[in-house]
Amino acid sequence: MTVRLLAEAFDPWREIVHHQEAQSALAGKFGATTVFVGTLRDFNQDRAVRAMTLEHYAPMTQKHLERVAAEASSRWPIADLLVIHRYGELSPNDPIVCVAVWAERREAAFAACRYVIDELKTRAPFWKQEQTPQGRRWVAPEPKAE
Numbered sequence: 001m002t003v004r005l006l007a008e009a010f011d012p013w014r015e016i017v018h019h020q021e022a023q024s025a026l027a028g029k030f031g032a033t034t035v036f037v038g039t040l041r042d043f044n045q046d047r048a049v050r051a052m053t054l055e056h057y058a059p060m061t062q063k064h065l066e067r068v069a070a071e072a073s074s075r076w077p078i079a080d081l082l083v084i085h086r087y088g089e090l091s092p093n094d095p096i097v098c099v100a101v102w103a104e105r106r107e108a109a110f111a112a113c114r115y116v117i118d119e120l121k122t123r124a125p126f127w128k129q130e131q132t133p134q135g136r137r138w139v140a141p142e143p144k145a146e
Contacts, residue, residue, distance in 0.1 A: 001073060001081045003065045005058060007088045012037045012098035019082045019100070030079045032106040034113040036099045042092035044130060044139065051131040052139075054087045054096070061087075061125050068119045072101070075115065076108040083116060087126070 002019060016035060020026060042049055069081050082100040090096060099116045103109035121142045128139040 001066075001069050003062065003069050003083045004085070005056070005062060005065070006084060006086055009094060010084060010086070010098070012084070012095050015084055015098060016082065016100045019080075020102070023080055026080050026102060030102040030104060030109075032103050032109040034101050034103075034106070034109040036097070036113055036117045037095055038097040038117070040090045040092050040094050040096055047130075047132045047134070049092065049130050049132055051092075052090045053129045053131075054090060055127040055129070056087050056125060061085075064123070064125055065120070068116055068123070071119070072112040072116050076103065076112040077105075078103040078108055078112050081112065081116070083120075085120070085124070085126075 012035070016033075020033075040049070040052055065083055065085065069083055072078065073081060079102040081102070082098070084098045086094070086096050097117070097120060099113050099120070101109045101113040101116070103112065130137055130139055
């Protein structure tokens with residue numbers, strides 16, 4: 001299980017391949033990999049978005065993301081989990097978050113991946129400020145998905 005917070009841009013697909021190749025114990029232990037990649041849109045709430053600043057308090061955020069990953073690992077039979085989350089200045093089309101889950105079967109991989117991303121979107125301690133043509137605005141956390 002790996003959780004990383006990054007200030008710099010990342011390529012989610014390279015990160016997934018690198019992670020999988022670096023985990024020699026993972027080889028042959030999974031039949032499914034699910035991936036969620038979230039990117040910054042150039043619109044939100046009917047307004048254009050030019051950029052976004054994602055702020056956080058590193059020790060608190062890292063601990064929270066690790067707790068969510070551990071919760072998923074305890075709820076579903078998964079082989080491994082990777083969470084990468086950006087912070088700092090982002091532009092439209094930049095990847096913000098990547099969640100990858102390896103499991104023996106797809107049901108567990110899908111369920112754990114969905115759980116992790118839903119928890120990150122609703123509970124993770126990030127503060128988002130968008131830059132719109134009308135100026136800067138803070139964005140409220142998303143409600144929990146049903």
